[in-house]
Amino acid sequence: MSSRIAYTKPSITELEIRYATDAATKGWGDHCYDYIHRFEATFKEHLGVMYAMATSSCTGALHMGMAALGIGPGDEVILADTNWIATASPIVHLGATPIFVDILPDTWCLDPAQVEAAVTPRTKAIVAVHLYGNLCDMDRLLDIGARHGIPVIEDAAEAIGSVYRGQHAGSMGTFGAFSFHGTKTLTTGEGGMFVTNDSALFERVLTLSNHGRARGQTKQFWPDMVGYKYKMSNIQAAIGCGQMERIDELINRKRAILRTYKQRFQGVSAIQMNPESEHAVNGAWMPTLVFSPNSGITREKMQAAFARENVDARVFFWPLSSIPMFQPVPANIHAWSIPGRAINLPSYHDICAEDIDRVVKVVEGLLP
């Protein structure tokens, strides 16, 4: 059998290895924050935001940010039904209720009209997830947020490299959260980033992130409130610093892989892939194929064909409202219909042209 094609894996060079080794060798004592501060500074600059804090995960960044916004029992948070559960679990942990609304059929992101219809007096936030690098309609979402006085949070875990009308994904909302999990475009193994332009919000998150110890507190071991512990280590940040020096290369390679797939499937009218409108740049984290409903090509057929050829292709996110912990909302027709005829294609940076060709041939084999 031919060798296995992974769906993602990190791109790690001598640079990341050198920095990580340096952090493990010398990054202790007075130097235990050096790479963390450098990573935060370079990330902030890349994104064009005022404040950034490295965290242990995107989930942790979302949890602290939502806590700092005061989200709690009785509150509702609106998000797309199509999502990884990481976006919803902090809402549940805070005692609030996730309200799942439908996605748009072309971007697979939050439908602003559905968001507007779901706003109630209890709505405490809207979470915009830029799915697979595709961009939410931020103009309309920010307008809805402003009119109702509701913060718009950006989960940009999948959207490093995505740009909307000149602004980076994650930099437009009340706060943004990123993931550096091993499957993401930029990795630190596990890790994340909280970003904002709101100094008061940043100060609250800073306190929460340090087990509730405020920055000005001079008393040792004296928490001012019950907080969280979602920090990144200096060794992880060292890997992140190496990745940031290569950020344009990492993003451009992802975009090139998506472009290649799109070119190969250009003539197939039954196939839709990640869109890129004229006012946006798609960071292309995850090239995804969606077949038209009348094509007869299902997720199960695709999974079987890819498994036969030893290719690790992954399913499109299940609607969160279809999993047992939540109330089903089958009225979210796109979120419930698209996954049954969609698949994520392999897209790690080092994938070679021959392997992309193998992936394309699997799909072609399914076409009539």
Ligand SMILES: *Cc1c(COP(=O)(O)O)cnc(C)c1O
């Ligand atoms: C990966 C991902 C997360 C979670 O990131 P972690 O760093 O694993 O916590 C959250 N939201 C989205 C949209 C993701 O893709």
